[in-house]
Amino acid sequence: MITLGVMTVVFRNLLAKELRQLRWIAIIGLLLSAGLAVVMVAAFRYVTQIVDELPPELFEILARYDAAREFMTIFGNYSLYVWSQWNAKNLYQFGSMMVIIIAAVQFAGEVSKKTMGFYLTRPITRNQGFLAKCAAAALLLLVVVCGGIFFIWLISHFLGYSVEWGRLVVATVVTFTWLMVFYLLSAIISILSREPVPAGVIAGISGMALSLPGLFAPIRQFSIFYQMRAIEYFIGGQPPLLSLAASLVIIGLLFFIGMHLFRKRDF
């Protein structure tokens, strides 16, 4: 009978190995989110200066166009600007790229490098192996997401801007859970592949396919990328409970499908 203590040591060991293996993705992700935070906050300063210097006649002309009105609304509210550039653009875009790469490296990458044979012939169950990989991906994504928020806070604080942190954090939680949905989908594709590059490409194409409903207003809620942006919460003011609940249900479903496939797969 295996003790809980041994199980914990084994799981921690597997988790540490995963994090070690993915350390460069984490470092690059953190640097990227820091860079994006700097550019984003700095851009606000310069764009608002430009907007302030526009002649009033030009304002009147621009106000006739929706896109221009939207642009001016965003640049008139720093919190809205941060959300529009972070959650609704940069975070979900580079977060999606990150989860595709992580999933491709973790499963198909290990098969391609033959290390999966070593990994699975340690005295562990495949369920433990799968859980450790998912936990490492979630942890890594969390570090990068929190790192991004931290850098935004730091630079905003330094430049004297204030943000509605509560709303931004809630929106980021929504983005994170939907990124986990996309990670698990990419992980399933990676489990079924033997090479990381095709696994990543197929995951990318699947992501594009899943974004298609976002192009059509009546069904845009069915796009995972639309959900990642938390637009109905941040702009519409609706509590994100339904979006969060849906993402958690899908996470549970994809997790068990992934675990089942990982358990049954030939390596």
Add this chain to the structure above:
Amino acid sequence: MQKVNDYCVAVKNLKKDYGQKQALAGITLNIEKGEILGLVGPNGAGKTTFIKLLMGLLQPTSGSIRIFGTDIGAMTHKEWRNVGYISEEPNLYDFMTVQEIINFNSKFYPDWDKDRCSDLLAHFNLPLNEKIKNLSKGMQTQLSLVLAMVPMPQLLILDEPLEGLDPLRRINFLNLVLEDYMRKEGRTILISSHYLEEMERIADRIAFLNEGRLVRVAPMEQLRMEEKTIRVVFQKEPPVELLQMPGIKDIQREGTPGFLITVEDNFNAIFEACSRFPHYVLDIYHRNLEDLFHDYSGGDDRGV
């Protein structure tokens, strides 16, 4: 008669298909506790598939595998800790150093013996701080052996472990396995290799695998004693019964009435029957594992 649970490994009617291709066609094989079983066969015979099935890396199409009497699907962590494995290709994490992979591996074994590990590393002269990607294939195999042997598992499964080792390292490797690992009672080894000379030296039993089928399983001693070729030139045509005696595997005519009789069993009786019949020439040719390999792989020398 032994029960299934008495064997270290009991495999029954094991089949594995890859789509339309049948890789293993119903293997039944038992490995006794304390023996060294050599698995030989040409490339593509199904040796690695068989070993991967034992290690749970592949799912069988049908059939059962029991290790220590337990179906491998129901084996506990503790039972798996008693199985050591070296794959045919180096499969260690190349981003780790030797020390790091030892630390990683040791945490799966609560009784990991650090002193023994240090002794084995020193034996192979493996540098602790070197990254695995900088080690030669031979050194990676030696490191795999260290990782597999430190916990002193009851069963050691070695898939082509001698590939990539120079002759000196091969001898060193096998000596360590024989003198260090097998000195403890009840230790069992399943080894596949193309190095037939070495297999002949270490294996207690040999299993010949060809095209996914087990074509012969016999003790090494029996192969040495019974597997021979008799060259005989009789003075007249011998009786049919002589040429149909049990144990004769193959007969080739060498003119009339000369014969090359390949024997796989019952050698003494066959030789005596030949010697009793009037003859001009009667010689015995001893056959080594390489000759037998050619026989059982249908003359195919893909793997040699």
